[in-house]
Amino acid sequence: MSKSFPLHFQQHPGNPPQQPESQSGLVQDSKSGNKSILQALTSAALVLPGLLVSPAHAADASSGSINFQYSRYQEGKRDLYSVHSDLKPIMVDTLHGNGTFFLTDRMKFSFGYTQDTWSGATPISSVPLASTAGNIPFTRRLPTGEVVSGASPFVTGAVLLDRNLNPLRIDTAGNRQVDPRNVLVLSTASPETRTQGDFGLAYEWDDATLNLGGGLSRERDYESTYGNVSGRFDFNQKLTSLKWGAGYTSSRTSAVLDHDTLGYVTNLGYADRLKFRDNLIMLEGDRHDWTSNLGLTQILGKNTLVDFNFGYTRSSGFMENPYKGVTVIFVDPERIHPDPNVPIQGNLRTVLEQRPDLRNQFAFGGKLVQYISPVDAALHLGYKFSFDDWGIHSNTFEGDWVQPLSNGWTITPRIRYYSQSSANFFNPYIVSEQAFVKTVIGDDGEPQVITYDPNKLPKHISSDHRLAGYGALSGGVVVNKQFARGIELEAGFEYYTRASSLKLGGGGNSSFADFDYYVANAAVKIDMDAVRLNQSNLQHQHAHHDHHHGHQRHGGHHMPAGIMYGHMLDKAGDFMVGYRFMYARQSGKMLHGSQRASDLDIINLGCSDIKRCSYAPDYMDMRMHMLDIMYAPTSWLNLMLMPQFMDMKMGLRELDGRPPPAIGEHRHAGTPHTTGGVSDTILMSLIKLLDSPGHRLHMGLGLSAPTGRVGLKLRRTMRNEGGLVHFDMQLGSGTWDFLPNLTYSGDAGRWYWGTQLSGTVRMEGRNDSGYRLGDVLQATTWGGFHLTDWFSASVRGVYTNRGKIHGDFNAFNNRIGPMDYPANQGGQFWDAGFGISATVPEGRFAGNHFAFEWLQPLRDDFNGFQLKRKGALNATWSYHF
Amino acid sequence: MKKAGFLMLLLGVCIVAALSGCANVAPWERGTLAKPHMALDPSPLQTGTRMHNYGSREAGASTNSEGGGGGCGCY
Numbered sequence: 018m019s020k021s022f023p024l025h026f027q028q029h030p031g032n033p034p035q036q037p038e039s040q041s042g043l044v045q046d047s048k049s050g051n052k053s054i055l056q057a058l059t060s061a062a063l064v065l066p067g068l069l070v071s072p073a074h075a076a077d078a079s080s081g082s083i084n085f086q087y088s089r090y091q092e093g094k095r096d097l098y099s100v101h102s103d104l105k106p107i108m109v110d111t112l113h114g115n116g117t118f119f120l121t122d123r124m125k126f127s128f129g130y131t132q133d134t135w136s137g138a139t140p141i142s143s144v145p146l147a148s149t150a151g152n153i154p155f156t157r158r159l160p161t162g163e164v165v166s167g168a169s170p171f172v173t174g175a176v177l178l179d180r181n182l183n184p185l186r187i188d189t190a191g192n193r194q195v196d197p198r199n200v201l202v203l204s205t206a207s208p209e210t211r212t213q214g215d216f217g218l219a220y221e222w223d224d225a226t227l228n229l230g231g232g233l234s235r236e237r238d239y240e241s242t243y244g245n246v247s248g249r250f251d252f253n254q255k256l257t258s259l260k261w262g263a264g265y266t267s268s269r270t271s272a273v274l275d276h277d278t279l280g281y282v283t284n285l286g287y288a289d290r291l292k293f294r295d296n297l298i299m300l301e302g303d304r305h306d307w308t309s310n311l312g313l314t315q316i317l318g319k320n321t322l323v324d325f326n327f328g329y330t331r332s333s334g335f336m337e338n339p340y341k342g343v344t345v346i347f348v349d350p351e352r353i354h355p356d357p358n359v360p361i362q363g364n365l366r367t368v369l370e371q372r373p374d375l376r377n378q379f380a381f382g383g384k385l386v387q388y389i390s391p392v393d394a395a396l397h398l399g400y401k402f403s404f405d406d407w408g409i410h411s412n413t414f415e416g417d418w419v420q421p422l423s424n425g426w427t428i429t430p431r432i433r434y435y436s437q438s439s440a441n442f443f444n445p446y447i448v449s450e451q452a453f454v455k456t457v458i459g460d461d462g463e464p465q466v467i468t469y470d471p472n473k474l475p476k477h478i479s480s481d482h483r484l485a486g487y488g489a490l491s492g493g494v495v496v497n498k499q500f501a502r503g504i505e506l507e508a509g510f511e512y513y514t515r516a517s518s519l520k521l522g523g524g525g526n527s528s529f530a531d532f533d534y535y536v537a538n539a540a541v542k543i544d545m546d547a548v549r550l551n552q553s554n555l556q557h558q559h560a561h562h563d564h565h566h567g568h569q570r571h572g573g574h575h576m577p578a579g580i581m582y583g584h585m586l587d588k589a590g591d592f593m594v595g596y597r598f599m600y601a602r603q604s605g606k607m608l609h610g611s612q613r614a615s616d617l618d619i620i621n622l623g624c625s626d627i628k629r630c631s632y633a634p635d636y637m638d639m640r641m642h643m644l645d646i647m648y649a650p651t652s653w654l655n656l657m658l659m660p661q662f663m664d665m666k667m668g669l670r671e672l673d674g675r676p677p678p679a680i681g682e683h684r685h686a687g688t689p690h691t692t693g694g695v696s697d698t699i700l701m702s703l704i705k706l707l708d709s710p711g712h713r714l715h716m717g718l719g720l721s722a723p724t725g726r727v728g729l730k731l732r733r734t735m736r737n738e739g740g741l742v743h744f745d746m747q748l749g750s751g752t753w754d755f756l757p758n759l760t761y762s763g764d765a766g767r768w769y770w771g772t773q774l775s776g777t778v779r780m781e782g783r784n785d786s787g788y789r790l791g792d793v794l795q796a797t798t799w800g801g802f803h804l805t806d807w808f809s810a811s812v813r814g815v816y817t818n819r820g821k822i823h824g825d826f827n828a829f830n831n832r833i834g835p836m837d838y839p840a841n842q843g844g845q846f847w848d849a850g851f852g853i854s855a856t857v858p859e860g861r862f863a864g865n866h867f868a869f870e871w872l873q874p875l876r877d878d879f880n881g882f883q884l885k886r887k888g889a890l891n892a893t894w895s896y897h898f
Numbered sequence: 899m900k901k902a903g904f905l906m907l908l909l910g911v912c913i914v915a916a917l918s919g920c921a922n923v924a925p926w927e928r929g930t931l932a933k934p935h936m937a938l939d940p941s942p943l944q945t946g947t948r949m950h951n952y953g954s955r956e957a958g959a960s961t962n963s964e965g966g967g968g969g970c971g972c973y
Contacts, residue, residue, distance in 0.1 A: 086947070213968075213969065239969060239970035239972065254922070255925075256922065270970065319928070319930055320931075322931060322938075328960055340973075379959065380959040380960055381961065382961040386936055388930045388931075390930075395935040397940075403959035403960075411959070413958065421933075421934075427935065437958050440957065483957050495944050507941065507943065509944045509947070513955075534951075538944070542943070
């Protein structure tokens, strides 16, 4: 959520201040004479609404703006001592977009969308390094002949302990030595995607603001809904601002207990929290967070301001991480040998972590912002202290140096130090003095198996290293470049290192969990106010072009949303920024060619002679987000840059009559496969061939750069490889592709029409995973009618021919269904499109263009066996300036 | 809990008392304060990214916590 800050004196970057115009006149007055009159007039002016830059608007750089940001989080490898793990560290790709619009002078609406996809190795628990559990190396030959070596997680085992319950290691000479080292047990996860949408509504008075916000975050195993209200009061001639806020979040965990470790985690004590559904064991729980904060901002002088904040959060309910276990070493007191030189046998098991159901957190923060006059820089220094009733207290120190340079550049180096103490229920592992299981002779004289008493385990226990004591040092830099037309590019980088030894005052208890990460991000920020101002200046200067502009905005842009590269900017120097969203769904019947295929046909004919099919896709959803940046260096040439971000979800079903499962087969009940992240990046040039009244023709020559990954894998389950994910679920083509196209468009009166031929030609023989996608040819024709000056409707026909995949995966893939075979790809498709298109003609949002189109499949003629297409939605927004 | 609340109130009162004696900065003297890099948060996008990462890796509480969202961070 965007936050409202009380600094009401900020002018928007790149935006001429609203004040100076009135002030400059007054300054001239003052030159001519009476300073007291100047002061009186200025003071009077400042109390008039609208003359003063409004507080939230000024301080919030996202106001009246649209921002797109991509960010990559990459962790380094964990220290597993001498064990080589082939598991890739955690990586998260995040796409974020937000927009803020003023609905009236005093009311603004904001919205945001965030999507992140993560994958990689994550710790399940920690064990003594001297135990037989942990990360056990293995080497395995796959059916393809590949040899895979790695380490698989073992959360059960044995360990020897001395009389003080310290783990013992037996060295090569046979001597026993205490080995206090612990090690994380790493498991891996297939890619998972989270999406979050939020909105905010703010109203500003002269001396106060009120904000309402809310949102929803969804991922496969966690869903949260939240709402908040916040505000600000300015007083003391706006030298002082008081801020307040309150919020509520309701979250639900619904985790499928991992089949990787499920069989090995003992959940005897927590059975009441487990639910059974569709042969799955679920861990479910609700959580409620009430949050509040109070803050004060104060101007201390012409160059200095300070900000103080207090936050209180009360959380209740299920706060466990459902995928974290705790190692319990069971020691049977009856089996401890009387001779103290004989080591104790520990039986190492894992239980689910247990956290308290209530948490109260308090945080106090302060910030100083100081202008450094000689170099025109700003120094931001911050400190925060927090504590809670779990025993964690933290200290954070951070400093930023914001240094504007010439030509619109700004560079901001920053440094941060963080330290926290351990939660009072954190332990890398615990020892329980009871037998895990034992056999006793019952009253009836029969032997009985007795399991451990869960009530003898601590009520609260966690080995999640985030609750340990440690310190972290991070540093980074942000670089901004502002362009004249209200566009700003921003890039940020941060490196973060977590170390137990960095804990403030020493005493860190988790050096086995030390790690580092970096985050790199890039953003485009569009300041709509600056864009509009610039546009009105340009139109003023080039009044004779106005008709042309108007023509393009209301006519040329009206085109079905599904058409890419369909129009050109007419004037040298023009920019267009756009966003495109596409959603496509396949579900229902499996088809062979254009005929319905029976399960038996799929089993016998859909895979290969040596392996029959066991699964078929049940549904597949694909979503694509594309940023569309267009620039006209000359009137006949346009250049386009289009980064793409995709996410896919495929549900599978078991085919009726499938061959019996192999031992250790990767099963799919209830959990769809998901992937997501950066897709290929398109670079396109459009060349004008004809531009006469009513008729336009242009050609496009473009490239698709292989920035999307094609080596995405499903996770390993114990030692069974997940293998490469299905062809359709990889994020790009993996090859450099040539994208030629030719577009004709025309209009007469209220009618417009057009036709386009476009293609995709793969320029390489194979990608890094050993295959190349088929070439694509598409032909489309459309016609539309302007119902009003700003609103139109269109119909379209589309024919697409997509080739089969050439080559094949060069690494292991499970080959469980038709989607894993190159022959079951591509085909010929016929669609009808129904679209609407609108350009905001006047007012605050003038020039914004929106279009939607639904593509309804008319006929599928697939190569091989594929899942029926259900349709696709295209939605676009663009702004030309 | 009550102790913490009292401490907070005391701190707030002290801060307000201390600041009431601050120099008066006339509106036409606030040009420097109006510079974009003097904003309390000069780059909200960067702050959002960082807070999300810290929030999923650290257990310390935040002072700007009314927002919500951010997901489970169960990794």
